[in-house]
Amino acid sequence: RRMGWFSPFQAAWINLRAMFVYGADFFVYRPGIVLMLLGTLITMPFMFGPVTLGPLTFSFYWQFLGGALAVIGLNGYLMGCLAQVFFDYTGRRTARLLEVFRYTRTCLAALATMVFGVVLMLPLAVKYVNGGLKLTGSLEGRNYLFLSGVFFLMGGFSLFAFTLLIHAAATACTSMTWRRRAVATE
DSSP states (O other): OOOSTTHHHHHHHHHHHHHHHHTHHHHHHHHHHHHHHHHHHHHGGGTTSOEEETTEEEOHHHHHHHHHHHHHHHHHHHHHHHHHHHTOSSSHHHHHHHHHTOHHHHHHHHHHHHHHHHHHHHHHHHHHHHTTSOOOSSOOHHHHHHHHHHHHHHHHHHHHHHHHHHHHHHHHHHHHHHHHHHHHHO
């Protein structure tokens, strides 16, 4: 029964919500991988400076676009992995993801990625401090390294936070499964 002109839109939104919630890994996992790869392919050539192809010169803004796509893609991929844990009723996907993202190994990889990002940021930071807390002149290699460092730092932190969350989610989901089984057998 219709309850006004808005009811078809409300029903459509309820259906969309169900598809987005129960298919969260579909909407973020694979698109995240694609964005991460695309962003990485765009960003890496600019790590040391602009790239000229014929009459076109691609520079800082293209690197920024690629880095943003890579970080957004990484976060989409990681959230898709979390969604797989939440909707894994057999426990197989969770076990596989916990094997891939082992706690200590992944935390060390995240730390190494963040340290690498900071190392890339150091030359421009030193120039900034030595220049009286001002950056002058045109873009140079240090600027490109700094921006790459920012993206490595963001990616490393995202990986670290994801590691904490996936292990917490796996623990919580496992304990809920055991509680459900115990209630079902009583």
